[in-house]
Amino acid sequence: MRPKLVLRFTCEKQSTLSLENRQKYNLWSEKNHSRGSVLYPPVQLHKYDDHVVVDNGIFSITIASPEGTVTSISYNGIDNILNDRNEKSDRGYWDVNWSDPSNLKDGRLDKLTGKYLDVIVNNENQVELSFKRPWTFAQEKNHVSLNIDKRFIVLRGSSGFYSYGIFERLRGWPDVDIYQGRIVFKLEDKLFRYMAVSDQRQRVMPTFQDRDKGKPLAFPEAVLLTHPSNSLLRGEVDDKYQYSSENKDNRVHGWICSDPPVGFWMITPSNEFRNGGPVKQDLTSHAGPVTLSMFFSTHYAGTDLGMKFRDGEPWKKVFGPVFIYLNSVTTEDSPLSLWDDAKVEMEMQTNSWPYHFPNSSDYPRAHQRGLVSGQLVIRDVVLAFADSAFVGLAPPGTIGSWQEESKGYQFWTRTDEKGYFEIENVRPGYYHLYAWVPGYIGEYMYRSIIYVLQGSRINMGLLIHKPPRNGPTVWEIGVPDRTAAEFYVPEPNPTLMNQLYASQTTESFRQYGLWDRYTDLYPDQDLVYTVGVSDYASDWFFAHVNRNVGNMTYVPTTWTVLFDLEDVITGNYTIQLALASATAAELQIRINDVGGVSPLFTTKLIGRDNAIARHGIHGLYWLYSINVVHSHLRAGKNALYLTQTRGSSPFSGVMYDYIRLERPPRY
Template identity: 30%
Template sequence: MKMKDSPKDMALKMLGLFMILSFFFVSCTTKEQPVTITEDAETYTLDNGIVTAMVAKTSGDLVSLRYQDKEMLATWLTSKGEPDLQRDPPGQNFWGMNRGMTDHQYGFWSHDAMGPRGTQAAIPTITINPETNGGERAEVSIKGISKGRKMGTGPGADADGQFMSDIEIRYSLGKGESGVYTYSVFTHQPEYDLTVLGEARFAAKLNDFFDWMSISEKQNFYYPVEKRFIDKYVLTVVQSENRAFGWSSTTENVGLFFINPSMEYMSGGPTKVEFQGHRDTNPVAAPTILNYWKSSHYGGATLTVDEGEAWEKVVGPFLIYANAGDSPGAMFTDAKKQAAAETEKWPYSWVDGVDYPSAEERATVKGKLVLNDPITDNNFSNLSVGLTAPEYEAVYPAGTGNRRPVNWQRDAKHYQFWTDGNADGTFEIDNVHPGEYSLYAFADGVLGEFLKTDVVVTEGENLDLGNLTWTPVRHGEQVWEIGIPNRNASEFFKGDEYNNPESPIMYAELFPDDVHYTIGESDFREDWYFQHVPHNTDSEAEPLPYRGVPAEGRATPYTITFDMPSAPEGTATLRAAISGNGAEKIDVEVNGKPAGSIEDLIRDGAIARHGKQGIWHQRSLSFNAALMKEGENTLTLTVPAGSLNDGVMYDYIRLELDE
């Protein structure tokens, strides 16, 4: 006999049904709610029933972002729950929590539309009025006209600004979207002077209930304010590998993430390492998300515009995405899924009036790389192919090294378009702007990179480059090799622990007699320390936040022993691929006799800042092969004495012989 429900059971069932229906009703109605814009004298407010974004008219700062009726930013609020813009005024603010530069407790571009405070008012405009499109989308613009002023008062800027350019900042919100898009438009008019851009980024400081940071699979952990004193440089990541990054809350079960749908507007290509998140270094120590579009770390990036030069660049749009979930892992997974969806939408159809070609105006470039090498087979591993600006000389003010060469690793001035190639060498690069490019490619197992110049992309016309023969440079027969050419030092001993601040100290403890490597017997995974640094001689040496290990060490020799079947003649060439460096030079000896030095190394701070890669570069040293003999030989690489930060991280080393 079926038992009837008790009144208590009936009440619980009705409550459950009510909650389900309420959730369904709220979900449906909020997704269908039209987007609106309201404004007052100081701000625009964009609202779609899911998120509410408030933008300062004077600067383009994002002073509030609400989701599920929660303020997501670290914005100081008044007693009425509104942003306190007297305590934290938008725009230039050298008197904020981080003294000496503009800093806020909400979201802001380092180069805002205000410029130096009081010099000229920004122009606020509604660029997409939701009243004209049935509430499908809203967009606001805050524009600052330079007229000879330097704009931007963020990190590294002087009180009178930094970069002479018009700056327009936009925010866009669509119906049913769980986040707001932002992008910034830089325009250097021909009448403007020579100007140099410093560090450039969008930063968001988050509410203190965010306690779990997810910026990569490795950097995905509980990060409460009590851990605020972590050296932030242990948290850097390869930007292109992490399109979705941010924070979540284990108490409120909400998340906030930045999503880059494309990397075309970012600097430094697919190997660039930067910050994407950490706790702020001011006393509040707010959870922070950072989108560095112009890098300043690990060799940084370059952006200079000459006097008389017309230049424009659109940075973004990228999505500031709010979500909810039962765990940080679930929210991070959802953010990555959203990133994939945003990439499929790129380029966005609603961006108009700026240097942002539509899908119809862009092109797909494809081809096939064919490897022509006597040792390496024609199957590629981790093939990267990109279209970038041809290498050029950046012009700097007189007295500062007037002209400096810039390639894709340091370029922030132009757009870059990269893709992952296939094992058979085929590739397709989508959504390329019209223009003239150089095509670059690199892959694991192949020393150097492929280059094809004068690639012209025509508006709206796809381009098939056909078969492209890649013949890697060789200076004779290969005698031996150490490592894997892969643009980083991860394969060497302890390379997987690159972000350990004590790594430079550990070398002397692990290799008290220095590295002795025998070709054919030793294993670089165990016998070659990933940082070739001065050998520590200071018993009190310790890492210091942001400074690495400033202790001194003696010169460090790495000795390579190898056999030669006969006494060689001709020219030998030592080829060193460097993935990160702080050393001035590497001295080379063959069988105890000087063979020269590897010089002109690029210093990028990768060791001091706990990285596995910085600015990749290759250097070669040729010497008389008669220095070698039949039988056992030694080749010694010595890093000079000095700071433990002043060492080398090799990507790969090879000895070649041309008889």
């Protein structure tokens, strides 16, 4: 074991520095220990019959061999940060959810247990271990049809370890559907009770035992805490989806132990291997205490985001590396300062991407990657710079296909105030360039395929995005930003609250049970919105849901938009309808004839993103341009009727992003 004095000095040395100086210190020390400096003890690998231990003098990690599951992490006087009351296979592990597509009810969990260990690197500065499991046809019904290579890296002087995985399918292998892949760490609940996901989302959390004693609510993830070990949590709702985050914001999260003051953090320095693009939502940390690294899932999107392999399709992808960071402060310092330190570490890890130390030819280094740049402008009513636009490279497809992309890599950035963008560290490959701009409907796609070569620097020049528009705006509801955040989010049922969001306005939509608040506000008649009089921030409910008429029976609802027209111009009007979410929904539109047998328009059955139930303010984005013949309208008062026809569930419904009526153009 490491000398305790060395460990303690290292932790205290870093914690007493200011954040600015700590950055300089770490950059300096990284430069030195990467050259073999004796500033830190050497990394040591100890091999035993059924496990290995890697110790770098700051922490030690024990991994079952050849399974590749983390059974123990020893740090700062804590013998095991993980919950050692769990089975050894249920402490720190990789897993995937998969199914046989020939059996729709066949859902399986595979913990990707390794079959043999390869020591890739073993020297005083680095240990890299590979736990492999090759797939054979003899394993067809027991394991997902993937070759698995799970890797762990410990560096000299690093207060944490890295993990990444290489998943591969060979040509001719059987069909399979894969829905989720992740790393899970289950921490010691007697130590880690305080969770931090962002600056605003931090709190003392319940344990698994607290949840087991609670009252189940509308779905298994949501529990009313009735007998928690911490009495301050009694009467609150706990649901892991209340702590979800968009990929672009899901960069660091984890837990704090107050005695001794220690932090455990999941840091994701790049989103290139995650699925669904920058605003795809996924889980972070949640009650347990549990910390996750979600590489891909169908959360907030539905099974369309799953990876479906057919006809022997070959495939390979590298997930990670992610960094599991350990930090500590002296007992005189506030344990909450560990969060600020973790954010600094996250920035440093992000700035170090792509890493130089992973030893796999499947992970390209910085010099093996490319760069794509350009400028995006908007041609709508006027010509404008695409300020703060999302611009990304994703596998070739159609407009919006990146939302449902899981097999390939994606690289996203934001434009500056003049629309300039630079996408760095792009893996060699074929891509389409996609973009969307907050404040405008639709999205841009560069039609030609972009081939990024090793070391290439591609300047796309000036790109012009023409958002969908057929005529001048008559009226509009909302802000086209792909979320329903600007609409009215009600107060939660006071008996079903999460106090974390009680005083927040920006994320109050994360409260449980808001779908039933529509019935409380509109018990007999549905929402009526009058253009020019109503305010969408207070008069437009954030989700178009069904009404609860008692005995858990839900019926469809029809919302009405009243508007006046001074006159009606001959020609075609257009309704631009942008949806921020849809779950088992069918939205029908009628104008001036609420009882008409045939609607003017129907989406038909759409959506499986489940964002209403999972406290998300958006799921997948849908855009419809609906033609309205002028004879449907009249001078004076008009009514637009929006009916969500699927009424069997509290969670069937849509969230609107934006609605606009356009009149015919005048040439």
